[in-house]
Structures are given as structure tokens and as C-alpha cells.
Amino acid sequence: MVKAMVNIKIVQGRREIGGNCIRIEDKDKVLIFDQGIRFSIFRRYFTRNIEPLGIPELRKLQIIPSEEVFENADSIYITHFHLDHLGLLQNLPVKSKIKIPSMRIFNLFERWYQFSSSWLKYVPPRYSTQISEVELMKSDENNVVAIPVKHSAYPSYGYLYFGSDETVFYTGDFRLTSIVNENSGLEMYETSVIEYFEDNRDLKIDTLIIEGTNFGRIITPIEKNTIKSIIERMADEMMIFAVHPLEIELILLVIMELKKLDKKIVIACERLAEFLDENIKQLSEAKAILDDIFVLIDTVTKGVIFNSIDILSIESEPTKYAVIVNVRRIIDSLRLFDIEKIPLGSPVILLTSEPFEEEEVHREEILLRWLNYYGFQPYRARISGHYYPFEFKTIIKTLKPKKIIPIHTRRPELMYELFSRII
Ligand SMILES: [Zn+2]
Incomplete structure (x- = not known):
């Protein structure tokens, strides 16, 4: 048997909500998707009075990814600006290449947090990092395509990676509920996940890394x-x-x-x-x-x-x-x-x-x-930022992945089981 070349490692977020981090190795290429803060652990150690001592302590407590995670990384892709995905950019090694959803919002964040007296001061990156805005629906130098998704943070993207022997799509966080649509005169989205895959039927996803925040949660699906x-x-x-x-x-x-x-x-x-x-x-x-x-x-x-x-x-x-x-x-x-x-x-x-x-x-x-x-x-009046479990079937039937890797969920087994019954 030929050894698979694309190797996906879920560093954080496998059985928890928040703190996503994925490392994909493919021959000599290394890509990182999100590097969020694990608030589930953060909350257990810190209060207003007990602040993190710095990046090394946060790494030791496994609240943010360790240094080895970023070893030889070509680029780090951020899906959206929630801190459980963006993370603390000061955690990234010098000379990292970071791809973000919006330069304008990033500049605002940098300005707000730079002189913060709390741990938020670790959000802005170090000087030597290279930050750039992702290009929409175009394959970049790493063969990664950013696809707009709807979420409670605007703008948000999912990332499609065309690897040497596998195509991977990572959803980030997303919902299907639309809040403002074309009738309102606002063109906020060039496309959405469902539309994109409906329009590109020849696209075959091997592995779908899909969020599942709302599985097992009590929610009111309001629109x-x-x-x-x-x-x-x-x-x-x-x-x-x-x-x-x-x-x-x-x-x-x-x-x-x-x-x-x-x-x-x-x-x-x-x-x-x-x-x-x-x-x-x-x-x-x-x-x-x-x-x-x-x-x-x-x-x-x-x-x-x-x-x-x-x-x-x-x-x-x-x-x-x-x-x-x-x-x-x-x-x-x-x-x-x-x-x-x-x-x-x-x-x-x-x-x-x-x-x-x-x-x-x-x-x-x-x-x-x-x-x-x-x-x-x-x-x-809460409109969830995440799709509802009753929409899972539609997503799977449209994206038709060969396999899934649940992330950002407390119920991965349920998602695997549902997936096996849908396909
Ligand atoms: Zn989010």
C-alpha cells in the first residue's frame, strides 16, 4: 500500500468547543489552520485578579498550541476573528506568514489590544510576522482556497486545501441561517458554502473537517x-x-x-x-x-x-x-x-x-x-452562529465528503454515527 501523503493532525478542538488548531503536513509542506485559545481551560486558571504570566505559561497549561505545532509551517490560516480561532498571535514564531480574513478589522484589533493591561495584549503579533488578507475563491501559493461562510463574526471563511493525494475542506465555524439577504440591498457574501459546492459539483472532498457546536446543546432555532x-x-x-x-x-x-x-x-x-x-x-x-x-x-x-x-x-x-x-x-x-x-x-x-x-x-x-x-x-434573542443539527444532512449531502473529522463539538461520536447513516 502507498503511504498517504496528506497527514491531518487535530492539535486542539477534538472534543471541546473552542480552541481549534489543525496541522496539515503534505510532503514538505506544512499548513496550520486556526490556533485558538482554549477557554474551557483558561477559565479554570484565570480571573480578573489572576492574569496569565505570559505566552510560555499559557503554552504549558495547554491553553494555546505549543511551539512545535508551528515548526516548519509555511502559512497559518485564520478562519475568523473570534479568539477561540484567532488566538494569541504573539504565540507564533518570528517570520510566520499569517493569512487573515480582513486587514481592516485586524488593524482595529491590533490598535485596541496593543496597550491592553490584560492578557489581550498578546493578541497582536510580533513585528517580524507577515500578515496578509486571504484571497477569495482563488487558489493561493499553497493550493488553499478561501470560501466565505456565514457566522456570528464577519467576515468568516472555510478553507479548501488541494493536497497531493487528498482534498480537505475545513469549515471553521458556520451557520446556514441567513440574516441579511440580497433583498435588503446588501451583498455581504459572494457565495456561501452550500452554494459553492452546488456550483462546483466536480469538486470532490476527501476529508471534511466540520464543526459541530450545536450537537447535544439545547438551542432555539430562531431566525x-x-x-x-x-x-x-x-x-x-x-x-x-x-x-x-x-x-x-x-x-x-x-x-x-x-x-x-x-x-x-x-x-x-x-x-x-x-x-x-x-x-x-x-x-x-x-x-x-x-x-x-x-x-x-x-x-x-x-x-x-x-x-x-x-x-x-x-x-x-x-x-x-x-x-x-x-x-x-x-x-x-x-x-x-x-x-x-x-x-x-x-x-x-x-x-x-x-x-x-x-x-x-x-x-x-x-x-x-x-x-x-x-x-x-x-x-x-439569540441566533446561533453555528448550523443546527437538523441541517447536518443537507450539508453532508451537498458537500459529499468521503470522510469527516468533527471539531469544535462535545459530541464527535454522534456526528460520526450520523454521517455513516447519511452516506
Ligand atoms: Zn466563532
């Missing part, structure tokens, strides 16, 4: 119409939305719906405003949607292109407004208001996709305690 209806029904209230800045699709959907109700929309934290600003530059169609929104002048100090408004104007007619804020900054933003002037029981709608399992240590009960203290009413 965009649910969000639209929630917004309509609360039209008379001063609505406050807690979002994750990378969920640009969801933010655009909310803004479009609020505009139909003639709400004045206020972005109440700096980073979210900067983020939207960057997205406008990249997505020209978003300009029309975002051109009449406001930023709260009391929180946003850096120059962004939006109109500004102050707290007093909102307090004078609160129900004319809807406030959108980064979930991490929500209490800080609400504290700026004279709470007496905000109608008691105003809704705070938590729109963040996942329970932060994949992004750091977040104590939702503390957030809820504060909302209660101030008399706000919390609601949850």
Missing part, C-alpha cells in the same frame, strides 16, 4: 423574522440592544428594522462605533443603512463619521430612541443616564449569539443583576 417581530412589538419602548461588535449582520438587521419604526438609533460605545465605521468603508451598501445613525458623544471620543447626540437629548424623549451597545460595555453606558428619566421596565435585548463560551469569561448573572437593579427588563 431573522423572530428578531423583526420582537422589534415591532416593542415599538413604543426605549429599546436597548446588547450586541457583539463582530456580529455586523445582526446589527445591520436591527438597524434596518428600527428605521422602519422611525426610531433614532444611537451607538453607545466607542468600539462598536469604530467597528461600524470600518465596515462602512468595506461594505459600500451599508452606508445608506448607517448614514443617519448617531453615536453617543458622552462615550465616543474618537472621530467616527456618524452624527453625534448627547445623553440629555435622549433623556428628554427616551421612547423615540433605540440604543445599541457592546454587551461588555452595557452597564457602563446605562450608568451615564439619569435612570429616573428612562421609563421603568425598558427592554434590554441580549442579541449575542453564543453564551460567551467561545469568547472569554463572561458572567451573565452579574449583568442581569445590574439590569434588575436599574429596573430594566432583559430579553434574550
